[in-house]
Amino acid sequence: MDLSASSVGRERLAGSPVLPSMLYVFCQVESICEFVDSRTTKLPEKDTEANKISYLIIDTVVLLVSSRKVDKMQSMQQELVRSALSLLFKVWKKVKLLRSSADCNNRKNQLQSREYEISKAIFNLSIDLASPACLEPDVVRKSIFGQAESNFENFVLAYWEKSPNLYRRKQITQNDDHVFAALNSAFNLGTAPDAIIESFIKGLVSCPAIASDELDINSFLHEVHDSLGDAIKYRQDIRVLRTEDPSDQTSMVCAREEHFFDDGIVFLDEDAFAEKCKHAFKNGYSIALRGMEFRSEKVAAIASALADLFGQPSVGANIYFSPPRSQGLARHYDDHCVLVWQLLGCKKWMIWPNPKPHLPRLYELFDPLDGTLDDNSGRVEVLHEGDMMYIPRGYVHEAHTDVGESQMNAYAGYSLHLTLAIEVEPPFEWEGFAHIALHCWVEKQKLGGSQFERPRAKEETLLFALVLHVAIRLLSSNDPIFRKACIVAAKLPSSSSCTRAHLKALRSSQRSTFDEIIRSMEKNCSFKEALKSIELAVQENNDEPFQWMSWLRRLPQEGDADLRIDFCNILEALEELVEAFSSNPEQALVGFTGFKSRFCRYVVYEDACESFETLLQMYRTTRNQYMKGMLALHGAHVS
Structure with missing residues (x-):
């Protein structure tokens, strides 16, 4: 002491x-x-x-x-x-x-x-304890997509980021599915609404946000300092809300959400808070609790296995408990794909086609909905207990418990569903994979050395690479394929010949996508557009348009310090680039064109896959550490 x-x-x-x-x-x-x-x-x-x-x-x-x-x-x-x-x-x-x-x-x-x-x-x-509730990705795959080994392959090729899909469950199979049974027991679903509310309200602490590219849990702990273990905060952790009756909507204005609590309020007295939530529920308010993967070991095991299955850093999990004849969230779309798992009662969903070719990205501003969507153009599905609906990012949807008398169940119209959000961080889109591929190829050139015999060849190679990184980013605004999720690191079993065939089909589809991206880069990556955007940033001394590059600092760079790009201080590298190329842009264009051509011809897909999986593991490690730490603060290790 x-x-x-x-x-x-x-x-x-x-x-x-x-x-x-x-x-x-x-x-x-x-x-x-x-x-x-x-x-x-x-x-x-x-x-x-x-x-x-x-x-x-x-x-x-x-x-x-x-x-x-x-x-x-x-x-x-x-x-x-x-x-x-x-x-x-x-x-x-x-x-x-x-x-x-x-x-x-x-x-x-x-x-x-x-x-x-x-x-x-x-x-x-x-944070380094082994989880007793750990699930293999294959177990969750079978529970969600079915026992047949071809089901997941069919889902990825036919529906993933393309179209909604409903998975109907027969009552007889629910009892045999221990994943669904675990969720059923986690939320005390066989009891009255008040008891269900208490089952997920009591004992909660706030889950502070961790930076999307944070790869050092010690840094996170330093940031949160004296707020770890605080009481939950409204909007950050929980929402209690309802949406006005759809029949009151006009043709030009979307129905608005009404919140029971004020923004930012902290709930220190959990008993009083639980009573207020029960009162709100009886008055038509839905309860939406975020971060269930940090609060329930059973949900955490499912979310972690699903992240491994899709080869992504993490999967978020929220629960929504809605009273009869109500609508919680207003009509909206998400910046992530969701799997909606109906655990209790029924809920009617309406989903509209995505009119835009580009998928919305995480952290981008949402486009406002003008309320002019034609109700007759939407797809309507009623989810019953055990059913699961897949909704791609960007697809506008809404849900309510007014499903009609013929659909009512023994729980008198109450509904509880879990959403599993597959969030695609920037490095794990296909644009991110393209940046990783370029980085790996340049690092390989450094080790080769023969092409650097000409004076300043090393420096020019790094600057051409930086221009190509910027050109890839600009291209992603026009080519939808760059925004799609890259799942080359998806974890699928390979024990049987049948499974290996399906695994080969999925890997083949990923390789085909990469080949398509390389062709698009060779044809459409513009040196002039990239240089123009760089010159503007340098002129205005503004590196904000290039902050997206910050995650590239996680990739290893070999050689001397003068052969490395400082992605944490990118403006300095951009200034050097402008100074080198602006005096003779035509000569620079010729050099860039040759550089781009060599990269597109000789890039090695397998090298990029290896670096991609290494980076993914770094992200997964930190996310898992955060998850285990928050679970402990929710009593996960109390015997």
Whole structure:
């Protein structure tokens, strides 16, 4: 504890081997167990020696765990970590309970650890634990798309990012599907609405956003600092809303959403919050809870397996609980594909065709809906329990529980569904794959060296590569194929000859897409347009239009520093490019054309696949660490 008073001491603590021993002591001290298991909201009146030692051990464990970098946790025994996590979680809950008690001020003189320090310790300890609820991608594939090995291949080739599709489930198969059964039990679906609401409202903490390109969980923990484990926030974590009766809509204005709570409100009293949610539900409001993959181990296992199946960094999961004859979210479209899984009751969906050739991207501004969609042009489907609907990104849709008397079920019109959002981050679109392919090819040229015999050949190659990166980005605004998801890293089984045939078909389709992209690049990537956009940015001293390149810093660059592009300070490289090419643009055009031609002719698809999968694994590691940390804060490891 004395060591922690200085930065040098904290650094020594971070690498100290004493932590496993302290965790063992922490789990064995009887007075700590008595402290967390007692029902009183007050601390003992007398500071006995045992109590003082208990508080000191708790503070020391929290300090050691919080000071230790997460990559140093991997060597500790899993069972010891699980036992410590379970007890530490109970300590955290007890401290939160004591926060509002009369003894709050007195506690400061006894237990020094603050709530956020304990929550950080819980997060740190959990992120490298093996998940007991882990599912193989093949299990989720069969549950969603059916037992036949060709079903997923058919889905990818016929529907993925192209068209909605409904998967009907027979009642008899639901009981045999343990994935669906696990979801059923996770949300207490066999009970009354109030009990269902309590099953997913109680014990929630806020899930702060993690940057899309964050690959260092320690950096994330530094950013959130003292907010980890905070109470949930409205809109960030949960929405309670309803949409006005569709019959009240005019032909030019879309129905608007009405929210039960104000934006940004924080719910400190979860009992009072649960009661308000129940009241809102009875008055026609739907409850939409985000980030279920961070709150439920069973949902997390499904989301993680689905991300592996599609070869993407993560899959988000939200639940929507709607009362009878109501509409929650207003008519809208999403910037990600969704699989809607109906868990309870029925819900009627209307989906309109996507009139635009380009798929919407993550983080792009949404185009407003003018309310002029023809209701007769939409596809109507009623989802029953166990059914699943796939909706591609960009397809406008709405859903409500007014399904008609003939469709009513035993739950009197209540509906609960889970959405699994397959979010395609920029590096994992086909545009991203093209950037990776270009990067790999340039790095290979550096190792070759023979083409660099001419003076300044090395520098010109890097500058031509930078122009081509920009040209690829500009081309993606006109060619829809660049925005589609690249799933070369999809995890499919290859145990049987039949499966290998389907796997080969999917891989062949991915290779065909890459070949098409290369042809488009050779024909349409414009040096003049790319140079013009670069010159404008340099002239205005504005690198904002090129911030999309920041993720490229994650790709390894070989050679001396002068043979690397600093994607974190891209304006400096752009200035050098303008200085090199603006004086003689025609000569630069000839050089660029030759560079582009050589790349398109000699690029190696397999090299790009390998780098793509390496980058994906980096993203997946951080997302999984975040997921495990948040699950621990929701009590996932409490025995």
